[in-house]
Amino acid sequence: DVKVTQSSRYLVKRTGEKVFLECVQDMDHENMFWYRQDPGLGLRLIYFSYDVKMKEKGDIPEGYSVSREKKERFSLILESASTNQTSMYLCASSLLHLPKTQYFGPGTRLLVL
Amino acid sequence: GQNIDQPTEMTATEGAIVQINCTYQTSGFNGLFWYQQHAGEAPTFLSYNVLDGLEEKGRFSSFLSRSKGYSYLLLKELQMKDSASYLCAVREERRNSGYSTLTFGKGTMLLVSP
Numbered sequence: 658d659v660k661v662t663q664s665s666r667y668l669v670k671r672t673g674e675k676v677f678l679e680c681v682q683d684m685d686h687e688n689m690f691w692y693r694q695d696p697g698l699g700l701r702l703i704y705f706s707y708d709v710k711m712k713e714k715g716d717i718p719e720g721y722s723v724s725r726e727k728k729e730r731f732s733l734i735l736e737s738a739s740t741n742q743t744s745m746y747l748c749a750s751s752l753l754h755l756p757k758t759q760y761f762g763p764g765t766r767l768l769v770l
Numbered sequence: 771g772q773n774i775d776q777p778t779e780m781t782a783t784e785g786a787i788v789q790i791n792c793t794y795q796t797s798g799f800n801g802l803f804w805y806q807q808h809a810g811e812a813p814t815f816l817s818y819n820v821l822d823g824l825e826e827k828g829r830f831s832s833f834l835s836r837s838k839g840y841s842y843l844l845l846k847e848l849q850m851k852d853s854a855s856y857l858c859a860v861r862e863e864r865r866n867s868g869y870s871t872l873t874f875g876k877g878t879m880l881l882v883s884p
Contacts, residue, residue: 661812690871699876700813700857705869713867747812756801756820757861759872761812 660684661762663748669768676735678765680748686760687753689731691715691723693744694764700747706731707753738769774875776858781881782848790843790878792858800870801861804832804843807877808854816856817843845880853882 664679680689690705692715702715704723712723720742724732731750735742745766749759774794782788794802801820805813819825819834819841831844845852858875 697876700859700874702871702873705871707869713864713869715871716873756818757870758803758815758818760815763812 661748661750661760663746663762663765665765666763667766667768669770670735670738671770672739674735674738674769676738676767676769678733678735678746678748678767680731680733680750680762681729682731682748682750682760682762683729684750684752684760685728686750687728688751688757688759689725690749690751690759691721691731691733692747692749693717694747695744703733738767740769743767743769774858774860774873776856776875776878778876779879779881781883784848784850784882784884786848787844787846788848788880790845790856790858790880792841792843792875794839794841794858794860794875796839796860796862796873797865798863798870799836799860800863802832802834802841803859803861803872804830804841805857805859805874806854807857813857848882850882850884853880855879 661682691703692700706725722734748762751757751759776792804816807813817832855877859872
């Protein structure tokens with residue numbers, strides 16, 4: 658079974674804080690993704706990575722950065738958290754070859770006060 | 771970019787059949803996925819279509835027509851545990867990078883009643 662884990666299920670931070678969300682997968686997947694999910698907006702892609710030290714912007718990268726130093730780990734960084742970054746954050750991973758089915762972690766619900 | 775439409779909510783009765791539709795517009799179609807998401811949980815993979823036709827997997831089937839930009843998820847013999855959000859996602863090659871990623875619809879909340 659594919660296992661994708663995220664460092665926290667719930668997180669409360671203050672405006673301006675630097676926030677790290679960690680994601681680890683144990684299936685040797687090449688691809689990793691960060692999404693946020695908001696009511697009425699669905700899942701939106703923030704950043705993705707197809708290899709170690711490689712990153713690509715998704716559809717809503719503003720206010721976020723990522724780091725992939727090891728194949729199994731993909732970190733999402735909020736340099737200076739803002740209230741509009743309150744959301745559910747979901748990490749996913751997939752193999753490089755088709756069909757590239759994505760498998761999701763349990764999510765981190767982040768509240769920025 | 772692309773536009774993915776699916777109904778916001780649907781209701782059905784235990785034991786019945788329900789069809790959840792998804793329409794999409796894309797410039798570089800590369801496959802369509804259906805995911806199930808229970809409240810407060812992560813999406814889980816249900817099905818994948820890349821060629822036209824029906825893919826059957828137990829009580830769940832998914833259909834694709836690429837020429838019409840249309841897919842549906844068919845759930846048979848509904849059970850209470852099928853109450854969840856169902857997400858349609860289209861894979862498309864990104865214009866600037868050449869990599870392909872998924873774009874998700876907003877999801878269809880299905881409520882199964884006794």
